[in-house]
Amino acid sequence: MKNTELELQIDAILERGSLAQFLPTKEEFRNRLLGGKKMRFYMGFDATAKALHVGHAQGLLILEDFRKLGHEVIFLIGDFTGMIGDPSDKSSARVKQTSEQVKENFALWKDQVKNIVNFDDATNPFQIKYNSEWLGKLNFAEVLELASNFTVQQMLERDMFDKRMKEERPIYIHEFMYPLMQGYDSVAMDVDVELCGTDQIFNALAGRTLMQKLKNKDKIVIATTLIADEKTGVLMSKSNGTGVFLNLSASDLFGAIMAQSDGMLRPLFIGCTRIDVKKVEEYMQLENPRDAKIALAYEMVRIFHGATVAQIAQEYFINTFSKKEIPTDAPVHTPKWIEAYDAHENIMDFMVSAGLSLSKGDARRKIEQGGVSIDGEVVKSYTMILTPENDDDKIMKVGKRSFIRIKFAKK
């Protein structure tokens, strides 16, 4: 009956594979979902990031699934927490952001995920909250009161702190506050469920503890898998050079997916698309993983940018990279038109000002190593001068994937 259908929907979400952990248990969570009561979900985002990445998208897609089931979902912007920095990234203190910057970033994010998340639903929109709203109001006494719910030993249980203790590396007092702050978010919003990545479970559990102590409420924590190569276990991350950010253009996104290692295929299919799990397995059986990857790239571009654009991005990709054609007229990936050049321009200066190389030395190296070509012809000399007669309106290629149309200013 009706319940059966709901069960199917719920199980589709729970069993898809993008959710890795449920605390206290999956059964408990499932029962609550079946209970029919509207629940409040949230996921937090570090406000310092300029762009969201596919890992965020994975979580948002899940929240959107729950939103469609009628639950309340909150997109929490960690503008206050962002100020102290999550100890998980032990590197230097983060730059404090003004509320204007945070708003600007959010405007960018919103644009990046507007096609996967519904902020404008008439009856149950994706809600937006900023945690400075309540964290900024706490006074010292209240903070101490919160802190009294935890012991130093509990904090030290966190692997990362433990590791730093053993390595005799510093742990700052304020880093202990991070789980507290994140935990207090749960209290302030009175949520039923927090969604986070598995790396955030410790913080999320602090919220669970606080909810139990302060509100006598059993908050559920559900955690998404981190997107990682299933063969090597290597995480997708910016520092590995594999991070895929959502501010990419359609064709760049397509390319970024194609550049992922094969082991990323299933995690991305599962986490970042809603292609049926059985169908995903069919893709995984394909003889050439490239074809599965193309299907994945298409689907992801479609989700974020729409079907028409995805089709174009795919054609562009195949022509440019598989067939090695020069993208003379790529409608999506429009090459930049450099207009500021007078008649004669040294090729290295051009590359630097066009953003194709970091310095003239870098440009020289790229040319020396055969990485630069103009209309398919490899540039042999770094002393080459670009002229309107020879080079106007031609396409320069640097490395594998940078193209720029050389365009001289009109006299």
Next chain:
RNA sequence: GGGUCGGUGGCAGAGUGGUCAAAUGCACCUGACUGUAAAUCAGGCGACUUCGGUCUUCGGCGGUUCAAAUCCGUCCCGGCCCA
């Protein structure tokens, strides 16, 4: 406050008077091979250059020296131990 160890390129980490623009690994870039995958191989990886060199860099400042990341002074910062 005392003792002690330390602060080097994006990261990790050698170097302890010249041969150091600084080993090595990771990351990164270019090429080959490919499926813009992985792996592998080759080259590169401060800036400028008339390709001879020039300039800037090893926590800050000052000094010794023909010559300093390396020695001295001083200051700043951090770890650990003791108080």
